[in-house]
Amino acid sequence: MKGIFKVTTRTIVAAGLGAALFALLFMFVKIPSPVPGTYIQTAYGLAGFFGVLFGPIAAGLLSFIGHAISDAVQYGSPWWSWVISSGIAGFIYGFAFKRTRVEEGIFGGKDILTYNIIQVIGNAIAWILVAPVLDIVIYAEPANKVFAQGLMAFASNAVVAGVVGTLLLLAYAATRTKKGSLSKKS
Amino acid sequence: MKTKLFSYNYENTPIHNLSGLIKFICFLLLTFATMYTYDIRVILGMLVFSVIILRISRIRFSQIKVMLIYVLIFIFINAIFTFFFSPEHGVTLYHTRHQIAPLWGNKALTQEQLLYQVTLAFKYLSVVPLGIIFLLTTNPSEFASSVSGVGVPYKASFAVSLTLRYFPDILRVYNDISQAQQARGLEMSVKAKMKERVKNSLMIIIPLIFSTLERIEVVTNAMDLRGFGKEKRRTWYCVQKLRPADYIALAVSIVVTLIVAAVAYFINHGRYFNPFI
Amino acid sequence: MVKQPNPIIEFDHFSFQYYSQAEPTLRDINLKIYPGEKILIVGPSGSGKSTLGHCLNGLIPFYYKGSIEGSLKINGIETRNLDIFKLSKMLGTVLQDSDGQFVGLTVGEDIAFAMENDCVPYAEMHTRVDRVAEMVDIAHVKNLSPYELSGGQKQRTALAGVLIDNVDILLFDEPLANLDPATGKTAIEIINDIHQRMGKTILIIEHRLEDVLHRAVDRVIVINEGRIIADMNAHELVSSNVLTSNGIREPLYVTALKYAGVQVTPEIKPGYIWSLDTSGVNEALRRWNRSVVTPPPAPPGPALLTIDHLSFSYDGVRQTLEEINFTITEGEMVSIVGKNGAGKSTLAKLMCGFEKVDKGAILYKGEDIRHKSIKERAEFIGFVMQNPNQMISKNLIFDEIALGLRLRGVAEEEIKERVEQVLEVCGLAPFIDWPISALSYGQKKRVTIASILILRPNILILDEPTAGQDYRHYSEIMEFLRQINETGISIILITHDMHLMLEYTPRAIVLSEGRLITDAPASVVLTTQQVIEQANLKETSLYRLAQLAGIEDGTQFVQHFIDHEKVAAR
């Protein structure tokens, strides 16, 4: 756990620019799902990826800000219950920070597993627990409806964070250069 | 191409001239008041109040048309969902049952459900103008200082400012990458199959994300070189001094919030307005 | 002799090796810089200039990890014992990338950024911003956001953002890249002004040597392969062979003097065109001017691409391009020049179909191509964009260059062969296995050129192909472009480099504020005062040389230089 909550300039910049990316993906790169009114959001793959690279603070902030801003742009006002849940999901993804070897250029079976376990736990807490409870508390929505919605969101977000996130991490690991590995070929 | 996130345009209205911090506090107060109450009379009152503010701030219908359509679609789908899952939810909330018409099985349409769903729909609808007013009348430069003004740590607030600053850049890069890839033979038009299109859009997202990672390095360097984060606090270039109008606005919002609370406490004895008992 | 004060910057047997590099990037640097000096640092691309800058401003080792040997002192203090915040109070950096550096939502906020971090109170902050904005002449755009600014205004904002801190040392990393010639000239004048008025120590890293030498510098330091090769004043430098032997372009007028058989020595003060004493060499220049014979111009080929009454606007309000007409013939090499924001890149995007034409037509071999998609047009038009990061989508250089061929379904063996050939041409062969993230800006730019060249288009449009390139790679790329041009491919170059236009493109199209103002031979464009002013260009130093030497027809002199150059290049 050491140092994963440390806030550096890089954390803040990653949160700010990450939120812009999140909002862009959230608004323009979503896939319609079979259930009307819900989308499969590729943005959560990005949140997972940033979580592993920059930690819980960055990923939590970026999901919160990104979701709030794209809601505000599309609907005029953020849907707080889901915005908060997004923030929590991102925050928990960030617990994978410093638990994988991706910065050393390795993202193998063990790392994939670590990331995905954490990611699934994050999505479960955010969408099966927090979002429905907030919906009930804030909007007094019927319990069975919000839990059904929550389960749907959990399934689709866990799949996206799993697939897109893992793909991005694999691609990133490939760009990492090892110590003293670069020399000119003549 | 739309580049800025919000189409903020300065106009000389009392609302535009308020300080961003005050507007943000009022926005939060009124939003929470609206979210708390389940009294259709209060909610309609809030709606009328916010529409009047909308008019005062000279926001034109054309500016908010698209948002409104989105919201209405959302509310409509949500209503159908709610009814489909819990046609008896109103009955459990209000503890009475006034049937209007029988439906399938032992389910029926009740007055309670109708009141619940209408209240819910207006509740959703009435927070929208509040958000729109805040967004369209506040200079984006003031966002970060306003957020920080209500007690959010300044570093987190600055992240908001960075998002607003770099969104247009990232959107432009997104378009450029997409065009550059098409010029090298990537098919993006509707001619391509669904699976191809998903794969191809990954070919754009990946460079977009990686170029953003690089941008993060540059911006971090630039900010470090100019001393970001060295003190426990920071001052802001874009804050407005509070003027009498700001105190009036704040007072009005507090009064409105108190009225909402009073109605709940003294008249309804709780969140819900229950005309059935 | 006045007693030397203590150096403000002192490198002592200093070396640096990046974490991921197998060899040091800076080797055994020994350098003393004194308060109030103005220093220019030049060197080929990838030689370690930016790395040297990072060591000074503390990004190394604060941000970039690696191993340091030797010592580096600023104001007598070992930098290893300072953090980046303390360093930022002594040395202000204007980064190579002016967009990334612009962190505020408006000009005013960006200038105030450092003060906000210092908790300067509101009123004082506004007074100081106003004062500095006035100083660099951007007070009138204080409330605009970065996308509403020209390149020059962004550069000024960056400058104001570091000046506000009242630091002693200013470091500029390629301040002129992407600026049009007149704005570049102004930038140099502003820097000079600040140097003179405030007595700051100034370090400028730049490829455009002649442009920096528009104003005096105290010393020029030449770096190659991480070592300091030379450290001398401008007069000694251009008289020596250091520049040419290290692949750095010497000022054009110096080349002209050499063509005329003049011995260039420090005595004639050749460091700057304005200090040059031509009294002893006028006769030689005139003699040479008479001796050059201009070959007859090649007959124009058939029309290939015709732009016919083209107009375009991004937002439907402001016309970005208006009534543009010109024709590119087969096998031609043309440059498009003009101010920042004149619409050059937009014109290229319209030709490639990235944007839709509002009015007018684009004809390819007489056929209207407005309805053709980007992909279809890519069969005959190749476009290398201004910013390399926006074209690169792969991690490895090989994959990136091969991408277009793979999408077209070419066989792997053929791909390999063609990629290797193109890598050789673009000077990238030593890096074949490298990830693109480890390349310098100039190296990345070459990767993008390679990735389009490999597709063998009929018309090639290059947006700023040589920005950030050193002279050796510049000449290699340009000679390569000339070769493929001779095989019949037409080439359109969008450029701010007046040398490039003079040397390589017989014809220049000049845009200003969205209109085509001139379509004429390059030597005419660059000697016509009115066009130069209207389009923010810069008079060539050759013309000035002709005037100094009392040669009446300056335009002809410039033309003779180009003709001679062509013969000399063979």
Ligand SMILES: Nc1ncnc2c1ncn2[C@@H]1O[C@H](COP(=O)(O)OP(=O)(O)OP(=O)(O)O)[C@@H](O)[C@H]1O
């Ligand atoms: N972060 C880094 N990690 C590893 N190697 C690096 C890094 N940054 C630069 N290099 C390498 O160090 C060398 C010098 O790079 P530098 O950016 O200092 O060159 P430069 O002289 O500024 O070139 P240019 O004129 O193209 O900007 C290059 O070979 C580059 O590949």
Ligand SMILES: Nc1ncnc2c1ncn2[C@@H]1O[C@H](COP(=O)(O)OP(=O)(O)OP(=O)(O)O)[C@@H](O)[C@H]1O
């Ligand atoms: N995608 C865009 N949307 C809206 N306006 C744009 C866009 N791209 C460019 N512009 C505007 O169009 C004008 C012409 O821009 P363009 O990039 O073509 O200039 P340029 O001549 O290439 O300049 P430079 O020399 O700085 O590269 C500018 O005022 C610019 O702000």
Ligand SMILES: [Mg+2]
């Ligand atoms: Mg450099």
Ligand SMILES: [Mg+2]
């Ligand atoms: Mg351009």
